Every structure is written in C-alpha cells, then in structure tokens.
Amino acid sequence: MRPFEGGEAEMLDLSDAPAVHEVAVTRRLLVLIVAYEAEATVASVIARIPAVVPGVNVSILVLDDGSLDQTFEAACAASTPHPVHVLRNPVNQGYGGNQKIGYQFAVANGFDIVALIHGDGQYGPEHLPRLIAPLLAGEAEAVLGSRMMDRRGALRGGMPLYKFLGNRILTEIQNGITGAKLHEYHTGYRIYSVEILKKLPFHRNTNNFHFDTEIILQLMSLSARITELSIPTYYGNEVCRVNGLTYAAKVVATTLRWRMRASGLLQDSKYPFAAGPAVYQPKLDFPSTHSWVVDAVPHGSTVFDIGCSDGHVAASLAAKGCRVIGVDQVPPADPRPFARFLMHDLEHGLPDPEERIDYILALDVIEHLRVPERLLEEIHVISSRNRGARLIISTGNVAFFIVRFMLLFGKFNYGVRGILDFTHTRLFTFASLSRALRDSAFSVERTVGIPAPFPLALGRNRIARALLWLNQGLIRISRGLFAFQMLMVCRPVPSLDWLLEDAVKEALKRTSASVPAATEEVSTGRA
Structure with missing residues (x-):
C-alpha cells in the first residue's frame, strides 16, 4: 500500500507494479475509486478487484474527497495484490471534481485505461475483465456499464422505483436531444481510454454530479466510439447525496446546451467538435x-x-x-x-x-x-x-x-x-x-x-x-x-443619371417631329 496525503503534486513512479502473465500484458489499467465517507465499504471494494485481469497490469487509485470519517485509513488498510495509491483532497472537490483529479493522475502517469467505480460498493469490480475487453480489442474508446439494459434486473437489484423511472425518463429525453440510443447516461461504472481523455477538456466540466453527462457529451462531440455492456444493479445502505430534481434540471439544460453547440447556435469550448457540420448547410426542404x-x-x-x-x-x-x-x-x-x-x-x-x-x-x-x-x-x-x-x-x-x-x-x-x-x-x-x-x-x-x-x-x-x-x-x-x-x-x-436619361428620351420623343435638330446637342452625361 502507498498512502499519499497532502503535499505538492508529484509524478508517481508505478513502473514497479507486479505484472501478471508478463509476456501477454501490454496495457496499464488504473482503477479509480472515488470515495466520500465510505469507511464501511471501501476496503471491500478494493478487495473485490480481481487478482488477475487478463491483458492489463492493474493499479488502484483511491481518492478520498475530504471525508469526515475514516475512509482514508480504511483504504490504506485494505488487502489486494495490486499496487494502491490513496490520496485525500484536503477540501471537498465534489463528485465531478474528484473524477477530474483521478483522470489527471491517469494521464500524468502514463496509464492506458482508467476504470471508474464508486467506493460505496454499488458497482461490482468483479466485472472489470468483461468491461475493459472492448477497449483492449480496439472496438471502443469508452465503455459504460449499464444497469438499464436489463430493466427488470435494475428493480430486482434494489433500485428505488423513483430512481428507475427518473433514469429512464432522463435517458429518453437525452437520447431525443442528442440523437443517440444509449440505455443509460447515469451509470457511475465507466471505462475510458486515456488517449481519448487527453482529447477532452474535462477540466472545464462541472464539479457536480452531472459531470458524468458532460463527459459523455464530450465523447459524442468527438464521435468517440461508446459501447454499453450490461451490469447487475446493487443498492445497499449507501447514502444518496443527489437532489434528484436539481440533478435532472442540470442534466437536461446541459444536454440542450450541447445540442445548441452541435448546431452552431452558441459557443462552448467544453465541447470541441472534431469535424462539425458545414457552417452553411442547405435549407431547401423547410421554410427558409x-x-x-x-x-x-x-x-x-x-x-x-x-x-x-x-x-x-x-x-x-x-x-x-x-x-x-x-x-x-x-x-x-x-x-x-x-x-x-x-x-x-x-x-x-x-x-x-x-x-x-x-x-x-x-x-x-x-x-x-x-x-x-x-x-x-x-x-x-x-x-x-x-x-x-x-x-x-x-x-x-x-x-x-x-x-x-x-x-x-x-x-x-x-x-x-x-x-x-x-x-x-x-x-x-x-x-x-x-x-x-x-x-x-x-x-x-x-x-x-x-x-x-x-x-x-x-x-x-x-x-x-x-x-x-x-x-x-x-x-x-x-x-x-x-x-x-x-x-x-x-x-x-432611379439614380440621377437614370432620371436624366429618361428626361432626354422623353424630350427627344416629344420634339423629334417638330424640331429634330434642337435635341442633337443634349447629353445624358453617361459614358
């Protein structure tokens, strides 16, 4: 274990991480565990991470977001064969802010893949080998572990009905706005390629809970390949710290803003479109x-x-x-x-x-x-x-x-x-x-x-x-x-030249029969 708390930021040398099946392993996976007041569960989450994840060397980063309990100490005492780094924010950064620090750690220390799970045990670490497979195969740049692909399973797993309905309604609204067909935008189980994270200005994202929506929209902005895989739902005694109505309003507002940015109707540097639509598009098939x-x-x-x-x-x-x-x-x-x-x-x-x-x-x-x-x-x-x-x-x-x-x-x-x-x-x-x-x-x-x-x-x-x-x-x-x-x-x-020409023509017309010579000297002034 390597507890790390306070002090200045530093590059951490993780090259001494023990390798499993060294000949086959070429990728480095960082399991990022975001935790807040999770002293009762964080050690269990760490212990449940598989000892062998084929195709990768595993390292673990636990980020304690200024917990008032013993989360930091519990993480330091956890048992696992993988190298663990435990960091603690002296000031609470929020759910999104904590993720930003973890992704920056992954980028700065040369990881290839980062997997986000929560310290409260809601997302099963046992599914990591299956979830990282599309990234290892080069088939995706982001994998979302979706609880809503098996909707009955979500309810059987203890998801409260109001959360189930809210999740479905919000996802349908977001799909309608983005044109995507995701089963769930609101999962906290995510696997990202570090290369794609390097292209995302995630440092500009919110520190609040709708960070998860913003980063999906950023991936869509770059046409990144996103894969969903089904995961089981587990709800235990974890404390919900999300105000549902406020969260829903922010999610919808954020998604609408992304759509306006995608349509070119406003600027938001948070969403850097790789190759957006032509600025001037044909408007021939509707009133325009x-x-x-x-x-x-x-x-x-x-x-x-x-x-x-x-x-x-x-x-x-x-x-x-x-x-x-x-x-x-x-x-x-x-x-x-x-x-x-x-x-x-x-x-x-x-x-x-x-x-x-x-x-x-x-x-x-x-x-x-x-x-x-x-x-x-x-x-x-x-x-x-x-x-x-x-x-x-x-x-x-x-x-x-x-x-x-x-x-x-x-x-x-x-x-x-x-x-x-x-x-x-x-x-x-x-x-x-x-x-x-x-x-x-x-x-x-x-x-x-x-x-x-x-x-x-x-x-x-x-x-x-x-x-x-x-x-x-x-x-x-x-x-x-x-x-x-x-x-x-x-x-x-009519310009003055135009009017003068008309006057001359009218004069010629009216006088041509009686005094044709009188008009020969008249000029319009035009070249």
Whole structure:
C-alpha cells in the first residue's frame, strides 16, 4: 500500500507494479475509486478487484474527497495484490471534481485505461475483465456499464422505483436531444481510454454530479466510439447525496446546451467538435431564405448570387433554367450550377458581372462585412442597368426574442452559426436593415419574417416541424420579435443619371417631329 496525503503534486513512479502473465500484458489499467465517507465499504471494494485481469497490469487509485470519517485509513488498510495509491483532497472537490483529479493522475502517469467505480460498493469490480475487453480489442474508446439494459434486473437489484423511472425518463429525453440510443447516461461504472481523455477538456466540466453527462457529451462531440455492456444493479445502505430534481434540471439544460453547440447556435469550448457540420448547410426542404428565394425567382432569370458559398441555392435555380453567376472568396466544391464564378473578397468591392441581371441575391452576406453600405451602393449600380432588376437580401434578426431574453440576463453568446455567428461584424433589426437599404437608394417592396432553422438544430423530425409551424404563427403576431431572419425584396430607386436619361428620351420623343435638330446637342452625361 502507498498512502499519499497532502503535499505538492508529484509524478508517481508505478513502473514497479507486479505484472501478471508478463509476456501477454501490454496495457496499464488504473482503477479509480472515488470515495466520500465510505469507511464501511471501501476496503471491500478494493478487495473485490480481481487478482488477475487478463491483458492489463492493474493499479488502484483511491481518492478520498475530504471525508469526515475514516475512509482514508480504511483504504490504506485494505488487502489486494495490486499496487494502491490513496490520496485525500484536503477540501471537498465534489463528485465531478474528484473524477477530474483521478483522470489527471491517469494521464500524468502514463496509464492506458482508467476504470471508474464508486467506493460505496454499488458497482461490482468483479466485472472489470468483461468491461475493459472492448477497449483492449480496439472496438471502443469508452465503455459504460449499464444497469438499464436489463430493466427488470435494475428493480430486482434494489433500485428505488423513483430512481428507475427518473433514469429512464432522463435517458429518453437525452437520447431525443442528442440523437443517440444509449440505455443509460447515469451509470457511475465507466471505462475510458486515456488517449481519448487527453482529447477532452474535462477540466472545464462541472464539479457536480452531472459531470458524468458532460463527459459523455464530450465523447459524442468527438464521435468517440461508446459501447454499453450490461451490469447487475446493487443498492445497499449507501447514502444518496443527489437532489434528484436539481440533478435532472442540470442534466437536461446541459444536454440542450450541447445540442445548441452541435448546431452552431452558441459557443462552448467544453465541447470541441472534431469535424462539425458545414457552417452553411442547405435549407431547401423547410421554410427558409433558401426555399423562399428558389420559389420566388422566375424560370429563366439571370441571377447574380453574391456570397454564393457552395451553391446550394444556385443548384436549385439552375435546375429551373436560371443562369447563375456566383461570387465568393472561396470557389465552390461543385462549380457546375454556375454559368460563371467570380472569386473575390467582398471587403474589397463587388466585381462587375458585366451582364444584364434580373435578380441579385445577397443572402446572409452583409452581416459579415465591415462596411455593408458600400456593398449596397455597388449593388445599386449593377441593378440600375436593368430597370426590372430586383435585390433579394437576408440577414439575421438581432431582435429575435431569444437574443432579447439572453440580454435580459446579461448574456450575449457568440457561436459558429446563427445570429451571433463569430464572423458577424454588423447586426441588424428589421428597422435598421430597411434604413440601410433606403439610404443606399433601394425601395423595399416586400418584407418577410423567416422562422428559426429548427430542422438543422433538431433534425428533420416531428418536433422540428411543429416548432417551425409554431414559429411561423408567432411571426404573424410580431415579425420583429419572433422572426429568426429577415428577407427583403427591393427595387433600385432611379439614380440621377437614370432620371436624366429618361428626361432626354422623353424630350427627344416629344420634339423629334417638330424640331429634330434642337435635341442633337443634349447629353445624358453617361459614358
């Protein structure tokens, strides 16, 4: 036994751990026992760890979280053939905080696998060989010992009915939010690859009981392979220190926040997605700016698509016979929808399409520019060449009720997508966008409130469709409050050159019969 208490943190040399079947053993397993006031059970838990766990060298770390009883001493006196380290937090760190210290120990001391069990004996150490097998075989990076795979067994094992129902309900809610199909999020019997732990910012997680949910969500963020294996349930005389309602509320809030981060609607560095979805995804199969534009632009139109991204809208317009000229600072993955593509940074001005344009699209563009008014003025010049041309422009509504609600509580959370996208430098309301268009010599003919893209956040399912329907109904009540985006159809107000040209033409028309020579010297001033 190696009791270790107090003092400064140090690297512990565990290389002298006795090996079992030395030729076959290549991995090092740390059994992490988190304990708080478990003097009656912790020694038994240590003793029950199998003497031989095939495929690994076993070491044990007991972390006493500032117990007021003799947990530390009981752990030091326990009997086991494995090397044991007993640490004690001088200040209680909480269930999650205790795990953080244990995982840091595993990382710092070069372990390959860490197995979490509780010092109260609720999870049987005898099942370790079976639970670590998927990691040894390279089939998983995390294994959860689930009590709910055999639901009747959970009740037979003494799980109180209220906990059984709460566990099932919470798990169903979480699966609905994450899209996963886990049997249980709330087990305390977990096996992790230390390599995957190195990739998780678990130090940012809560110190409370919903740490277990946060680390599962972090694994999902990295698309880690998670395996569930059934374990028996045992409830004895252990003291429950969890407030069920508070725990449930925090679990649901945490999972919803993860979903919003996964959807790009807010930023949370706790969840580092390995390769998240494309920032700009097609929104053609539900009410959105994309679907609205595709329906509105007539067949055969010539379209100038400013900030065309990967050409989701262009492809649909090309399919209905439109000629699309695209412009963006990065070429599209598939250039086929475009008749022409102009690679250009809009911060340096708008390139001239050098064609007669029927529709100019600026969908979710102006919020990215430092001086969007300059772009609007340049669009006006191009649109003035065709008196029937129209500008269709869209941007996020910063007065959306959720943003207002967050501001009420002092929150302004940027994300990788949405109204508060990291790349947005200018934010608009319906009134401020209308004013910017008016100041740039455009007349707004139609204004449309666009609902939030629930299918992108929640998937194409009934819940998303219901929320879309609800959001559309609320927009009819208050567009400025409930529209996630705003879309405006504008016509260019005639410029002075345009009006002068009209005056000259009208004069020529009226005087050509009587005094044709009088108009020969008149000039419009145009090149």
